[in-house]
Amino acid sequence: MHPGQIEVNEITGYWTFLASIDWLDPWLIGLICIHILTTSAALLSRNNTNFQVSLFLVLLLAVYFSEGINEYAATNWKTFSKQQYFDSNGLFISTVFSIPILLNCMFLIGTWLYSSTQLMANLKTAQIKERLRQERLNPSGGTLPVAAGEGGKTIKSE
Known part of the structure; x- marks a missing residue:
């Protein structure tokens, strides 16, 4: 047992589990860098939907x-790691791999929802402005087109 490592039976909760990880292991530093790059790509590509969908x-x-x-890492951990982290329940890989990725996915979905609401608000504003413009151009009698979504009917202005 290396100094600073703790026995498995000493892990009593999630925080002691996190404390037992050697965060200075080179492959973990690389994984953290990949997560930082992925998050940066998600942030910087806010206006590029095609890239975001691919990501x-x-x-x-x-x-x-x-x-x-x-499973692969559990059988080959000696080639890249100082310790065997990869348990059959997947707690470690979920913590250091899947959770950060899923947080990035949630950010992307949030970005898309925000963009959708902005687009819908802009569309409705444009519809209202067009209706007002039509009313200004034709203040007396005649027919005016109704905004999209109202059946495409024409109405008689009064």
Whole structure:
């Protein structure tokens, strides 16, 4: 047992589990850097929906295959890690791999929902402005087109 490591039976909760991880292990630093790059890409691509959709799908595929990644890492941990972290329940891979990815996916979905609400608000504003413009152009009698979504009927102005 290396100094600073704790026995498995000493882990009594999630925080002691996190404290037992050697965060200076080079592959963990690399994984954290990948998460930072992914989050940066999600933030910087707010106006590029196609890239965001591609990133979202890749991230979800990574989470989907995390069980297989966990099994592979559990059998080959000596080649890249100082400690065997990969348990059969997947707590470690869920903590350091899947949770940050899913948080990025939630951010992307939130970005899309915000963009959708902004687009709907702009569309409704444009519809109202067009209706007012039509009323100004034709204040007396005649027919006016009704805004989209109202059946495309024409109404008689009074």
